[in-house]
Amino acid sequence: MSSKSAAPARKRKPGTWRRLPRVPRAPTHAIKERGELGIWFITPAELQRQALERANELEKMDDSGCDTEEAKIAFRAFKEENLRLDRWIAKGWPEHIVVNRNPQPSDMEEEYLTAEDMEARFSNRNPTHGAQLKHFACLALAHYNATKTEHKFDLGEALTSNCFSEECGTTYAHVNFTAIPQKSNDPTKRLFFAELMLIPELQMEEDTEPTRVLHVSTIDDIPCYGGCHEICRKINHMMRGVMDYERCHACHGCLKHPKGDMFIGGHNSIKMPYYSA
Known part of the structure; x- marks a missing residue:
């Protein structure tokens, strides 16, 4: 028999070290x-x-x-x-x-598209708001030409647009169109993206255009991306809250955008804030 005295029994409060019984599985009807x-x-x-x-x-x-x-x-x-x-x-x-019901995250791949590529994609489509689409394209191109002393353009085809409202109530429009160089030896069409914004106060004034052009740029010489409205985008970069400043979450995939820091609207990565305007 060992000369060492037996270790004292561990003191505990009742229930402290008691083994908990196994919890049965939830019934199959749940x-x-x-x-x-x-x-x-x-x-x-x-x-x-x-x-x-x-x-x-x-x-x-x-x-x-x-x-x-x-x-x-x-x-x-x-x-x-x-x-x-x-x-x-x-x-x-x-x-x-x-x-x-949670879709697997995905992303829009970058594309390099020519004006002819985009025109071919929309060759058999008739926009439901053709007059508004053309009006937006004309406003955007006039704004672009006004900022240039040369390399001005005439409208080719108004391809597609999307009007949407943010949670704050501001209404934006994103537009794709093609344009043909004026007075140039190079007749190559260019593909454009434009963002416009509605100024509600101006809607009450006669002979005043209530839509302001915020940004116009060519996108056939840079990577462009479709809108993420139909997908659950896989986002790997740091965001400010729910704002994804790389992509547009308000537009469909057919409407092509430059990288998101070039336009203002459509960055809320939660789909619910956006509805057709």
């Missing part, structure tokens, strides 16, 4: 659905009821609120995909399936 606002638990019956409501609401919606042909195409694709999913959920499915 379905976990991950949504944009977090994770919650919901029964199949409630989930099916919500899916049926969403499907019925989506069924009633049409593309009349879309202001461009690209937006209509995107809306129809969204409606078809989500309507099919919600109808399927409403009918019920095996309880162990988890529905993940």
Whole structure:
């Protein structure tokens, strides 16, 4: 027998070191659905009821609120995909399936496009607001020519535009158009991007243009990027809050932009603030 005295028993408060019993798994009827606002638990019956409501609401919606042909195409694709999913959920499915509504992050690749490339992409498209699109392109090109003593341009084709409002209420327009050099031996068309802003106070004044041009530049000689409105962008750089100053989150992918620090509107990376104006 050891000569050493036995170690004293550890003193503890009742319950302090007590082993906790294992917690049983959640019952299989608790379905976990991950949504944009977090994770919650919901029964199949409630989930099916919500899916049926969403499907019925989506069924009633049409593309009349879309202001461009690209937006209509995107809306129809969204409606078809989500309507099919919600109808399927409403009918019920095996309880162990988890529905993940968070899309995988992606990004818009940089492109080097000529004016002819963009014109070819829009050759079979008829913009729903053609007069407004051409008006914006004319304003932008007039502003650009006014800042140049030479290398002025005539309008080629007004390709696409998007009007949107920020949370603060400011309305912007982004535009792509092509233009032909004036009095030049080089007839090569150029591809342009422009940003315009609505001045509400001027709308009440007759014979006054309420839209101001903020930025115009050629984008056929630099990398350009489509808008991120249809995607969940993978963002790897530091942001100021939710503001992504590299890309436009208000426009569709067909509308090409320079890098984001060259324009003001459309940087909020949360999709909800942007609606068609």
